[in-house]
Amino acid sequence: MDYPRPSLLLFAHGTSDGRGGAVADALAAAVRARPGGGGFAAVAAGFHLQSPTPADALATLPPGPVVVVPLLASDGGVMRITLPRRLSEAAAASAGCHQFHLTGPLGLDPAVPRLAGGVILDDLAHAGIAVSAATVLVLGHGSSRRPDSRNATRALAGALQDRHSFRRTEALFLEEEPFIRSWPAVTGGGPAVAFPFFLSGGNHEERDLPRELAAGGNGAPPLLPALGRHPGLVDLVCARAARKEWETADNATISLETAPRLD
Secondary structure, eight states: OOOOOOEEEEEEOOOTTSGGGHHHHHHHHHHHHSGGGGGOSOEEEEESSSSSOHHHHHTTSOSEEEEEEEOOSSSSHIIIIIHHHHHHHHHHHHTTOEEEEEOOOGGGOTTHHHHHHHHHHHHHHHHTOOGGGOEEEEEEOOOSSOSHHHHHHHHHHHHHHHHHOOSEEEEEESSSSSBGGGHHHHHTTSOEEEEEOOSSOSHIIIIIHHHHHHHTOSSOOOBOOOGGGOTTHHHHHHGGGSHHHHTOGGGTOBOTTTGGGOO
16 A cells, blocks of 8 residues: 655754754754655654744644654653643644654664764774773763653663773763763773763753863863764654654654553
């Protein structure tokens, strides 16, 4: 059976000052630039804290199926509560013209450890640092209320360590212990790099992470580009254009009707 090509709605948290949309907008533009629009009929980005909202972004897409890809690092509260609420608002505004297929957070894609590892290995090679001598700091958001961000960040750290046998790989956080500023106790003065496990950019990447690393003292490890800026994410998004990808357990596809009940 032939199915209509779906549209793509990228969802990101955004920031109240409007600076948190650059990464999602760049990713949307990169998908559009692919031959055949990356397999999508149309592409838009919508945000929780800034314009356009998912409802406004949806209004720019043609009627029919819409694959919603969350630019989130974990399946925490934003994924389980905020996004379904925003999609419910969008569905009401759409008056039934669109059918949603919500995939899992892009940060939990099985290919992410490979992408992150490539960035880290390239940086170490450029700096002339042996893999076995390097400490890798995976920087995550963390939360005092939910374990999802912590668990996802630690899972990425563990996957990187298993793949590459660094001297040490540790997860550090903005909003829970161990805090990012505690990096000296982790590195012990040896060579290190810091990889931000952040998808949407904005103030955390541009302001908070550099500030927290600097608060640990002199000689802070270099801060690599965040996961959301990796060009390989375009391939991960475009892979979700195929109908078979909407239904796979790996992408945790759920319907709009069941989304609000995930929590």
